[in-house]
Amino acid sequence: MQQRIEFPRNQASDRGDGRRFSSHWYAKYEWTEYSVQTNSIFCHTCRNFGQSRREESKVWTEVGFRDWKKLDRN
Numbered sequence: 369m370q371q372r373i374e375f376p377r378n379q380a381s382d383r384g385d386g387r388r389f390s391s392h393w394y395a396k397y398e399w400t401e402y403s404v405q406t407n408s409i410f411c412h413t414c415r416n417f418g419q420s421r422r423e424e425s426k427v428w429t430e431v432g433f434r435d436w437k438k439l440d441r442n
Contacts, residue, residue, distance in 0.1 A: 376407050378434060387436035397439075408432025409439075 377386035389402055389409065401412040411418070411428035418429060427433050 373404070375402070378407070378436065389436060393439065403432055406432045408434040
């Protein structure tokens, strides 16, 4: 279920431009699920049905992704 909340900003960088998740990314990346506890996104399908043991996959299944600047580049 996609949440409609005021998403918290990441800790501001040295430029003072703390970024945050945006709900418009739900439409662009339909496979995402947002975690309020970690202020990060996960791959819903990978997290619930994936079997990968690769270290790179952990960001989408265990750790969570929150580099909003990189997400917005795609």
